[in-house]
Amino acid sequence: MPSTTPATRNAGAAPSPSVNSLSQPLLARLLAQAGPWRLAVSAGPLGVRIVDAGVETRGSIAAGLAIAEICMGGLGRVQLRHGSDRSESGPDGGWPTRVEVSSGAPVLACLASQYAGWSLAASKEETGGKKFFALGSGPARALAGKEPLFAELGYRDRIADDANADANANGGACLVLEVDRAPPEAVVAKILRDCGLRPEQLTLILTPTASLAGTTQVVGRVLEVALHKAHVLGFALDRIVEGSAAAPLPPPGADAGEAMGRTNDAILYGGTVHLTVDTGDDAARALALALPSIGSRDYGRPFAEVFREYDHDFYRIDPALFAPAEVWVSNLASGRTWHAGALNMALLRGQWLQEA
Known part of the structure; x- marks a missing residue:
């Protein structure tokens, strides 16, 4: 495949959108629905806004869908769909609900x-107790630009430098943390410093995986998983024009480990x-054949089982496993479409469903 090329350097292209500005109306909607969606909003370390979507609160699937759209920087649509055909051979694979995602700017x-790529940690000495680790996802990542990925994409976001701006205006930013406790002051200070924000400009959303909102927003990364796999494969990202995806939505696991297994399985x-895409047919066909998870040596077992086998070390798992189950790639240049992979709903039903 051709090597990766920047996504935002096409000659004569319009200026790249601001994922932080576009996400602000979505954040305002989330805050307005805090009561009905069972969220808790409070002041956190250094005065940043904390939205608890499942730590001390119940949270909701509706909140998870909204948080997934915030994570996509206002450039994606995420919705819940109830299957009309519940048979295992039907289009919904015998599972009643699924998360559907689409974007006209999928790379950004x-x-x-959306990609959870910003590593944030604090030692026991910094926290005064238990060490802290989280991966940050959402539009504030593009302000900090700490990951090498941003240099490859040729993209960095900027927000208005306005003393009167707050988290409800263009001067605000949002970061989502998949954690079961609020970040310590040392981590919050790092986020503010790296993003160039004042405390009143930052909102942190906490979404434990073993919660309704957490499970939903992770399954809502099904399109992102495909984009990340395409990036790993070296496909030219600026050739990806549109993207849509879907994955079944399981109930949250009883604990963080089970929840992580379920959300990964839903996508894999x-x-x-x-x-x-808009490329040569050879590149489009190669992408379709290489993308699905079925090509991994670790395919075929529940993710939690694979994780245990590798002593809970993500880096020992075959990277090819982190991919959607089934892929279609359509090429605008020729009008042709390629299909590869297949759903394995029998594995999911075996893990999630207790027959009456």
């Missing part, structure tokens, strides 16, 4: 915003992705 939405064995 998924890789420059139940995720479907359709990418529209």
Whole structure:
């Protein structure tokens, strides 16, 4: 495949959108629905806003869908769909609900915003107790630009430098943390410093995986998983024009480990992705064949089992496993479409469903 090229350097192209500015109306909606969606909003370390979507609160699937759209920087749509055909051979694979995702700017939405790529940690000495680690996702990543990925994308975001700006205006930013406790002051200070923000400009959303909102927003990364795999494969990202995807939504696991297994399985064995590209047919066909998870040596077992086998070390798992189950790639240049992979709903039903 051709090597990766920047996503935002096309000659004569319009200026890249600001994922932080576009996400602010979505954040305002989330805050307005805090009561009905069972969220808790409070002041956190250094005065930043904390939105608890499942730590001390119940949270909701509706909140998870909204948080997933915030994570995509206002450049994606995420919705819940109830299956009309509940048979195992039907289009919904015998599972009643699924998360559907689409974007007309999938590279920016998924890789420059949604991808959980910002590593944030604090030692026991810094926290005064238990060490802290989290991966940050969402539009504030594009302000800090700490990951090498942003240099490859050729994208950095900027927000208005206005003394009167707050988190409800263009001067605000949002970061989502998949954690079960609020970040310590040392981590909050790092986020503010690296993003160039004042405390009143930053909102942190906490989404434990073993919660309704947490499970939903992770399954809502099904398109992002495909984009990240395409990046790993070296496909020219500026050739990806549109993207849509879906994955079944399981109930949250009883604990963080089970929840992590379920959300990964939903994508690896139940995720479907359709990418529209503009490239040569050979490159489009190669992408379709290489993308699905079925090509991994670790395919075929529940993710939690694989994780245990490798002593809970993500880096020992075959990277090819982190991919959707089924892929279509359509090429605008020729009008042709290629399909590869397949759903494995039997594995998911075996893990999630207790027959009456």
